[in-house]
Amino acid sequence: MSNVSTDANDSSNAESQPENNTRRRFLTVATSVVGGVGAVGAAVPFIASWNPSIKAKAAGADVEADISKIEPGQLIRVIWRSKPVWIARRTPETIASLSGLADKLKDPDSSEEQQPEFAKNVHRSLKEEYLVLVGICTHLGCSPQHLKDGAFEQYVEGVSEGFFCPCHGSKFDMAGRVFQNVPAGLNLVVPPYTFIDDNTILIGSEEGAA
């Protein structure tokens, strides 16, 4: 998939280095899943939150993600049906900013079928604090970068945090909504998911509105 090279080129600031490292781990894991290879020892921290076997995941099983250690402003990545899925914990400031972006967005009200019914709200999520997205650009499938702590303002004035796709410059807010005047036409996809408990998300199940 073409997202491999783009994540490796993340140009965000030094504070994003742990995320860059995590991206590299993800790429290792993604390659292993697609190839059906079990040698994923290098990605142990990343895999720790998964329940199903790699074989089961490749076949489309639901995936459990432990969100207990995600700090506000952080984002983790898991694999679901061979796709990258992001889980971001939004800060109160980020949550508050979402309602003021409508005039900059192509589909601020999630009118297009890019999410389950429960996510047709300004946060595009079950709980406003947690954002769950398929991390694939809706233009041509690259992997956008998560830019925070002001790093996103170089792309959208006054917006501190968001997702930038370096392939052709598409931009998305912290609900995965696409900004205007970029090649991507649709918001990022919200997968079906539910909360098993306060610390665990099950990706792949559509039941369980908050």
Ligand code: FES
């Ligand atoms: S693939 Fe993301 S902007 Fe083209």
